[in-house]
Amino acid sequence: xxAVLDRRVEAAAGPASWRAVxxxxxxxxxxxxxxxxxxxxxxVVPGVVVVGLSLQSTLPTDTVFGRWIPASGWAGALVVxxxxxxxxxxxxxxxxxxxxxxxxxxxxxxxxxxxxxxSRRRIFGAKVAIAAATLLMLVVxxxxxxxxxxxxxxGPHPLVGLDGTVLTSHAVAVRVLxxxxxxxxxxxxFAAIGVLGAVLAGRSPLGLLAxxxxxxxxxxxxxxxxxxxxxLALPSAGFLAWRGLFTAPAQTAVPIAGALVATIWTVVLLxxxxxxxxxxxxxxxxxxxxxxxGLVAAAVAALVGGGAGVLAAxxxxxxxxxxxxxxxxxxxxxxxxxxRRQSAELGxxxxxxxxxxxxxxCDRGGPRGVDDGPGHDWRCVVRWRxxxxxxxxxxxxxxxxxPDGRYVADGDGPTDVNGYFLVxxxxxxxxxxxxxxxxxxxLLAAPTKG
Amino acid sequence: xxxxxxxxxVRMVFDxxxxxDAVDLDVAGGRVHGVLGPNGAGKTTLLGLLLGLLAxxxxxxxxxxxxxxxxxxxxAGVAGFLDAPGLYPGLTARANLMAVARLAGAGGAAGSRVxxxxxxxxxxxxxxxxxxxxxxxxxxxxxxxxxxxxxxRLVILDEPANGLDPQGRRxxxxxxxxxxxxxxxxVVSSHRMDDLADWCDEATVLAAGRAVFSGPLAKxxxxxxxxxxxxxxxxxxxxxxxxETLPGLTVLPSPRTAPDTVVVRGETAAIEEFxxxxxxxxxxxxxxxxxxxxxxxxxxxLTGGEEA
Numbered sequence: 001x002x003a004v005l006d007r008r009v010e011a012a013a014g015p016a017s018w019r020a021v022x023x024x025x026x027x028x029x030x031x032x033x034x035x036x037x038x039x040x041x042x043x044v045v046p047g048v049v050v051v052g053l054s055l056q057s058t059l060p061t062d063t064v065f066g067r068w069i070p071a072s073g074w075a076g077a078l079v080v081x082x083x084x085x086x087x088x089x090x091x092x093x094x095x096x097x098x099x100x101x102x103x104x105x106x107x108x109x110x111x112x113x114x115x116x117x118x119s120r121r122r123i124f125g126a127k128v129a130i131a132a133a134t135l136l137m138l139v140v141x142x143x144x145x146x147x148x149x150x151x152x153x154x155g156p157h158p159l160v161g162l163d164g165t166v167l168t169s170h171a172v173a174v175r176v177l178x179x180x181x182x183x184x185x186x187x188x189x190f191a192a193i194g195v196l197g198a199v200l201a202g203r204s205p206l207g208l209l210a211x212x213x214x215x216x217x218x219x220x221x222x223x224x225x226x227x228x229x230x231x232l233a234l235p236s237a238g239f240l241a242w243r244g245l246f247t248a249p250a251q252t253a254v255p256i257a258g259a260l261v262a263t264i265w266t267v268v269l270l271x272x273x274x275x276x277x278x279x280x281x282x283x284x285x286x287x288x289x290x291x292x293x294g295l296v297a298a299a300v301a302a303l304v305g306g307g308a309g310v311l312a313a314x315x316x317x318x319x320x321x322x323x324x325x326x327x328x329x330x331x332x333x334x335x336x337x338x339x340r341r342q343s344a345e346l347g348x349x350x351x352x353x354x355x356x357x358x359x360x361x362c363d364r365g366g367p368r369g370v371d372d373g374p375g376h377d378w379r380c381v382v383r384w385r386x387x388x389x390x391x392x393x394x395x396x397x398x399x400x401x402x403p404d405g406r407y408v409a410d411g412d413g414p415t416d417v418n419g420y421f422l423v424x425x426x427x428x429x430x431x432x433x434x435x436x437x438x439x440x441x442x443l444l445a446a447p448t449k450g
Numbered sequence: 451x452x453x454x455x456x457x458x459x460v461r462m463v464f465d466x467x468x469x470x471d472a473v474d475l476d477v478a479g480g481r482v483h484g485v486l487g488p489n490g491a492g493k494t495t496l497l498g499l500l501l502g503l504l505a506x507x508x509x510x511x512x513x514x515x516x517x518x519x520x521x522x523x524x525x526a527g528v529a530g531f532l533d534a535p536g537l538y539p540g541l542t543a544r545a546n547l548m549a550v551a552r553l554a555g556a557g558g559a560a561g562s563r564v565x566x567x568x569x570x571x572x573x574x575x576x577x578x579x580x581x582x583x584x585x586x587x588x589x590x591x592x593x594x595x596x597x598x599x600x601x602x603r604l605v606i607l608d609e610p611a612n613g614l615d616p617q618g619r620r621x622x623x624x625x626x627x628x629x630x631x632x633x634x635x636x637v638v639s640s641h642r643m644d645d646l647a648d649w650c651d652e653a654t655v656l657a658a659g660r661a662v663f664s665g666p667l668a669k670x671x672x673x674x675x676x677x678x679x680x681x682x683x684x685x686x687x688x689x690x691x692x693x694e695t696l697p698g699l700t701v702l703p704s705p706r707t708a709p710d711t712v713v714v715r716g717e718t719a720a721i722e723e724f725x726x727x728x729x730x731x732x733x734x735x736x737x738x739x740x741x742x743x744x745x746x747x748x749x750x751x752l753t754g755g756e757e758a
Contacts, residue, residue, distance in 0.1 A: 014525070014526050014555075016552075016553035016554070016555070017552075017553075017555065019552075020549070020552040020553045020555075021553065023549065023552060024549040024552075024553065027538075027541060027545060027549060028538050028540065028541065031538070031540030031541050031545075032540055033540070107536075107537075107538065107539065108533070108534065108536065109536035109537070109538065110536075111498075111501070111503055111531070111532050111533075111536060112531060112535065112536020112537075112596075113536065114502075114503060115501055115502070115503070115524070115528065115529070115530070115531075115536075116536075116549075116550055116553040116554070117553055118502075118524055118526070
């Protein structure tokens, strides 16, 4: 039947009003025990975790901003965001969104709903809208809870960014808000995966597991050494892209690309899900069928291939996106900022970053290795010169560079610069800012600097 | 009153299995129409078509004057359920019905309609309880109330008495009678012939996807053919001997546990002649009753001996 005739018949028949359909979806969602439990958990657990971390002597230094939890109340919200973006949000999102559809299958209420609403399009639209609103509420609760936990336990102190700059409390607050907002498109994309899985497979094992497996798979791909443009063409990239907001100036290319990519994934996957939902004759859970499986496979291939192609054509990105020159520039800049911070802690004369003229020289895997790509075998030497001092300072760092561009530079001497975890200040022992350095390489930057 | 349901030469095939073949059906407003058939006869498929949950592969289905076609939606005014009522266990009975009423466009009248429907099905006292704790019978009643709140012009009910006690069955009957009195057409399936006899004006019998009968219940009963009767007498040997001499009567083996019972099969006239002969011979006629009702016998005969 043609779409025109579909619309004409639907208009003549008069489906239930949007208000009534949305009202039913809200009532059903609010009455679900699992949603109520999730709301409670999201409102309480992140804050409790942040307070707990701030009281611990051992910090989660392997998580971005983990080492700064005792120093700034804003760091806790970012640690929670990093954890949520890696595993929790993708799974939670896919399951919650998918369950909006699968619950009708589970309760045997599809026929009732189809008869009462008299429009598959409105059912689909209302379910997607309410699932999105539910997820938005959960994300907001997690963010607010973690922020409140951090601010109550530590306070709104400035935070050291991923290039060593000290961000004021106001600047961090704005960036924390932007960071949580930046994961919303990726959250929507994973919600679309959940919806598509539920529409295609209902409450069958495939329908329940597919979104989870796909979510885990996409997250695992982020750990693999993929070309940067392919990595950023995946919807999961949006969960990591916020880190670029914590440099000065902000690395906005990756967050923007992540948001655009995730939005396109969302639109395409929801369009497929809607098409399949409207075309399904009776209820969900009918065999997926070769045609539908082929449609989904083709769409995913087009999204990854097309996205990677567009990014390759419009950005200077090449290979893994992790190259020696940008890495050296990033480490030298971070070192300069943190050296100044260390000087302040130790009561040494202040020195501007530009006056230090810090330079880094990096090598990966020894003389025969290719100085490119992620890995834990990067070794860098940072050299700097204090104004009026003839001697060139020299510090060694071992770098562990993740495929997403984040790295941790671990001080390897000399001991008076980066050898100890703590430094002795007039006010007592304080963390040594040069002991370990967090940094971020812009994956979409040109392989060569300058 | 015009036809609320008009089905013509409908054929449905699922994965090479013939579900319906050349089925016709007409149901006018104000009538209660039963759909009968053994398991797999096509009842659910036919009701699914009338609810717009399926579209015919060939033939035509019109509901309240609107054709049922793939991708289209039914007109407002159709209510009912298939298999079991669609209820959300996390919501209260009232909330379930309020949602249905609002979806049907009741607007500000939703509250009064819901209260009235709950009262009619005897659930007013548990209106604010969650459906999760309801028994099967209570869910059936609530499903019936769900149909009422939409003020329907066509009601399709699949086994509405499933899980109901005798009081609940009478309640269903009262509701169906009210709906019909208000001018709604009702199509109802049940596997209990006594229920259908109480509820329906007319029926369609399906067998292997084909309509083997469609018409008034009285006409269906006439299709029963020779009926088996149990005759309890004081002198069974004598009564059996009388029966064997009468034309048009077949004597069947008596139940092992009822030695005073003679079982005979024949047309009504032959049975009446036999009863008179037993009385005349002084064999002590104590009771005479059909083994199965005429409707059930007709059903068994039309569907090849299968259960409903």
